[in-house]
Amino acid sequence: MSRSGADLALLLLGGFRSLVDTATAELARRGYEDVRPVHDFAMRAIAAGAGNASELGRRLSVSKQAAAKTIAVLQERGYVTRGTDPRHARRMRLQVTPLGFEVLRTGEAIFDELRDQWERQIGTAQLESLETHLAALVGDQPVRFDTAGWMSRDLGEPV
Amino acid sequence: MSRSGADLALLLLGGFRSLVDTATAELARRGYEDVRPVHDFAMRAIAAGAGNASELGRRLSVSKQAAAKTIAVLQERGYVTRGTDPRHARRMRLQVTPLGFEVLRTGEAIFDELRDQWERQIGTAQLESLETHLAALVGDQPVRFDTAGWMSRDLGEPV
DNA sequence: AGTCAATGACATCCAGGTTGTCCAAGCAAG
DNA sequence: CTTGCTTGGACAACCTGGATGTCATTGACT
Numbered sequence: 001m002s003r004s005g006a007d008l009a010l011l012l013l014g015g016f017r018s019l020v021d022t023a024t025a026e027l028a029r030r031g032y033e034d035v036r037p038v039h040d041f042a043m044r045a046i047a048a049g050a051g052n053a054s055e056l057g058r059r060l061s062v063s064k065q066a067a068a069k070t071i072a073v074l075q076e077r078g079y080v081t082r083g084t085d086p087r088h089a090r091r092m093r094l095q096v097t098p099l100g101f102e103v104l105r106t107g108e109a110i111f112d113e114l115r116d117q118w119e120r121q122i123g124t125a126q127l128e129s130l131e132t133h134l135a136a137l138v139g140d141q142p143v144r145f146d147t148a149g150w151m152s153r154d155l156g157e158p159v
Numbered sequence: 160m161s162r163s164g165a166d167l168a169l170l171l172l173g174g175f176r177s178l179v180d181t182a183t184a185e186l187a188r189r190g191y192e193d194v195r196p197v198h199d200f201a202m203r204a205i206a207a208g209a210g211n212a213s214e215l216g217r218r219l220s221v222s223k224q225a226a227a228k229t230i231a232v233l234q235e236r237g238y239v240t241r242g243t244d245p246r247h248a249r250r251m252r253l254q255v256t257p258l259g260f261e262v263l264r265t266g267e268a269i270f271d272e273l274r275d276q277w278e279r280q281i282g283t284a285q286l287e288s289l290e291t292h293l294a295a296l297v298g299d300q301p302v303r304f305d306t307a308g309w310m311s312r313d314l315g316e317p318v
Numbered sequence: 319a320g321t322c323a324a325t326g327a328c329a330t331c332c333a334g335g336t337t338g339t340c341c342a343a344g345c346a347a348g
Numbered sequence: 349c350t351t352g353c354t355t356g357g358a359c360a361a362c363c364t365g366g367a368t369g370t371c372a373t374t375g376a377c378t
Contacts, residue, residue: 003290004267005267005269005270005271005274005275006203006267006270008178009175009182010302011290011293011294012171012178013171013175013302014293014297015171015296016168016171016172017302017303018296018297019164019167019168023168107165108163108165111167113164115162115163115167116164118167121296122292122295126292127292129285129288129289130288130289131162131166131167131170133281133285133286133289134170134171134174136281137177137277137281138173138174138177141173143169143172
């Protein structure tokens, strides 16, 4: 039975959502209730060197204003701090706090557990080939995170 | 090189976005400029039998109010009509218009072309195994479409 | 000094979504 | 026949992650 192109897209979305939704839920269960995927990705980018709002925006393919908003909530929640760059008075110097790193580590652990689960379901070789082929198809273009809304609310049955 | 669980999620998202973004852009190029993925999916559900707002909401895992909003724009754009059920005065009877079906067909064609392209890139057997395994992993749980925002705006470089 | 580019702040708008409240129909049961 | 439950729909207020547009500051380069 050959699947349509649209089905393929749905499959990819379904896989992504399945991973991310359960990861978010699990993160909440472990005590980080207010972390959304977008926060995780943003922290990751900051930890990887995005030191200011504009740069973060660039890495996430998002406007600097949007990045600034995310930074604001991250800071409010205590996951990042924004000292000032001593050399450039006006520029922030973002840093992930220990608490932030805690979230990052926990998130990674959860994702890895989920991956392991998948691996047990279809086999090591299969999962690896899936990843390899997908990587070949997607290339290394940056993933856009302009995903307003759906990454932000908690799940649960809608009315 | 073994990939982390988070990378896997990113890969899936990347694949989905790659398909959907180019499909949307191509749809616009062919004259349907105001169609967003969410509209396509909603029309698909309506064509498949979702005859009223509540039902549509259920199929998309979205509140009936949200479904009603989508229906409103679909109707305004002329893609669906909402006659009244003769037996249940208050209930809508949604129908996809010929124009709507045109969009659906075009969309399908585009998605299939993209799938073909992928098939040429990694091979028929590879793509099929990718789909099979992914389907096994995702199962047949409905995909949630509560994706406010990111499916809606047109692409283009952010400031 | 004078211009230019870039950071970030502020304010306004948008698109999907969520609640919550309310009304109108049907339907079942007393 | 009335009472009450359930379901579809409308309306309103609000949220979130985005986009724009404008502006002041600042550092760099001429």
